[in-house]
Amino acid sequence: MGSPVDQAGLFLLQFIAGLVIFVLVLRFLIRATHTDWRNQIVMFIAKVTNPVCKPFALVLPSKGRWDWAALAAAFSVQVLFVILIGWLTNRDFGIALILLSALTEILNVLLDMVFWLIIIQIILSWLVQNHNPNLDIFRQLTAPILAPFQRMIPPMGGFDLSPIVAILVIKLAQILIVGSIAQFAQTMV
Template sequence: MTGPLTEVALLLINTFVSLYVLVILLRFLLQVVKADFYNPVSQFIVKATNPLLVPLRRIIPGVGGIDVASLLLAWIVQLVGMGLVYTLLTGGQFPPILYLCAWAVLAIIQTVLNIYLFSILIIVILSWIAPQSYNPAVLLLHQLTGPALSRIRKVMPDMGMLDLSPIVAFLLIQVIEIFVRHLAASVQLPSQLVLGL
């Protein structure tokens, strides 16, 4: 049984860690798809992540155009957050470090899946209610999901004016999530530590 102060601490840790990991991973993914750097949302993401990311980049260089420092930073923040939450939930016990490292990797994968799932969902909904939207956030979502959806369209039969690639993307994400859930169970990941598992 946790007290009110512990619940408040858990809420704050989960919220801030989840949001910061989300922003770091968005920066990584937007770099991968070569999204518009001058988009106001991109600028916010860069400014929010620079204080921790710039010093880390001096130590960890990119590999083959992949910003390894961003991924490592997201993993470290997730690791610390999960360690704090687990310690609070168990009354001071710290999880085995190898389990914690594996849990953080699975949490990162789940966050990336959620980014794509909700981005595609937002784009589908906006295509019905505001198809000509030029909002900077919407443009960024199109740039983020465009490469993945175009790859799906290439292997799908021509359906004329009907674009089923978002449905296929949803199915693929759900299939990957099934494997992630089974992996999480195999490494005894407590469900309270990762949203969406």
């Protein structure tokens, strides 16, 4: 894929697949963190993702706060994307490589999303002191993730240092766990 048209098409395909996966992983995270479903943003995410998640929900019904259908849909979109990339580039990827590539991408999206949600929440906590339902979603998404870190590291001198430790753990998980899976997948090429 050397021509600019081919590169533009590949970029567009990657953008669309990435956006769909992002929204599906966000849906999973919204449910996992018990974010208020009455929030306008949350209702929009649910409405947009329902058509994609419904077929998966028939096989993988939601259990408590875990929306496995959203993750399965995101994984399937990534699998299709990898297959399509292989087809467009005339490369034959094995099933193990396709599945491991999809797994690493979904894990990276999830961990990147949590990382950026924590960063956004930190910035918003400095800038916005009053209650705003549209911004409150960031607190709702990050509070359950930060809670274990806050129990280990109580606030010191009025500063909550737990987000720094959470970010450190997230990035180490990406490097050690996701990186190891990706490195193993590369041996299959």
